[in-house]
Amino acid sequence: MGFKRVYLLGFMGCGKSTVGKSLAKAIKWDFIDLDDFIEKKSGISIPDIFATHGEAYFRQLESTAVAETTSMKNVIIATGGGAPCFQKNMEAMNQAGLTIYLQLSAEGLRDRLKSGKTNRPLISNKSDNELLEFIKEKLAEREPHYKLAKVTADATAVGPQTYINILKSYQTIK
Numbered sequence: 079m080g081f082k083r084v085y086l087l088g089f090m091g092c093g094k095s096t097v098g099k100s101l102a103k104a105i106k107w108d109f110i111d112l113d114d115f116i117e118k119k120s121g122i123s124i125p126d127i128f129a130t131h132g133e134a135y136f137r138q139l140e141s142t143a144v145a146e147t148t149s150m151k152n153v154i155i156a157t158g159g160g161a162p163c164f165q166k167n168m169e170a171m172n173q174a175g176l177t178i179y180l181q182l183s184a185e186g187l188r189d190r191l192k193s194g195k196t197n198r199p200l201i202s203n204k205s206d207n208e209l210l211e212f213i214k215e216k217l218a219e220r221e222p223h224y225k226l227a228k229v230t231a232d233a234t235a236v237g238p239q240t241y242i243n244i245l246k247s248y249q250t251i252k
């Protein structure tokens with residue numbers, strides 16, 4: 079019942095990219111950050127994709143990128159916060175691998191996002207006050223999708239050990 083791919087999901091700022099990198103390093107698997115993958119393939123930064131082509135176009139690229147990961151092996155994939163919420167991406171990820179939702183409160187997300195707004199087009203124009211309200215609304219809308227993940231993890235965890243334990247319990251690694 080082991081898995082060849084692990085998908086990290088959750089709201090912007092929950093730590094998918096950070097955890098993914100350190101987890102992959104710890105277990106010597108490959109690491110793909112879906113946003114970086116999309117930027118490299120298209121040759122355009124995420125903010126520029128949104129600004130020039132719009133969100134719907136980004137979602138097409140994202141969905142294609144998700145589909146491409148489903149044949150990769152021994153890889154940790156940090157998805158973007160919206161990936162599970164559009165098209166049939168969540169179904170595809172659940173079929174292809176172990177999906178883990180990194181759950182964090184709206185306040186916790188706000189604290190982690192305050193200094194990282196510029197590269198995230200959905201929040202780049204929000205003031206610190208608007209940010210919490212936006213997160214609360216969007217999280218309520220998105221959480222039903224995130225909760226379709228096979229595992230929900232507490233994203234306040236520091237370092238990869240929590241995730242290593244999850245992978246062991248699913249016989250994905252020894």
Ligand SMILES: Nc1ncnc2c1ncn2[C@@H]1O[C@H](COP(=O)(O)OP(=O)(O)O)[C@@H](O)[C@H]1O
Nearest residue numbers: 089090091092093094095096097190234235236
């Ligand atoms: N477990 C953690 N504890 C504390 N801060 C974290 C943790 N994981 C990530 N961060 C910080 O939160 C911010 C967002 O992390 P990031 O990995 O980019 O999130 P995501 O990819 O889910 O949007 C970064 O500044 C990062 O350093």
Ligand SMILES: O=C(O)C1=C[C@@H](OP(=O)(O)O)[C@@H](O)[C@H](O)C1
Nearest residue numbers: 089090091113158159160198199
């Ligand atoms: O939540 C979203 O819709 C998005 C999250 C971002 O990734 P992170 O979750 O890594 O910030 C990135 O894919 C894009 O800015 C859109």
Ligand SMILES: [Mg+2]
Nearest residue numbers: 094095156157
């Ligand atoms: Mg990220």
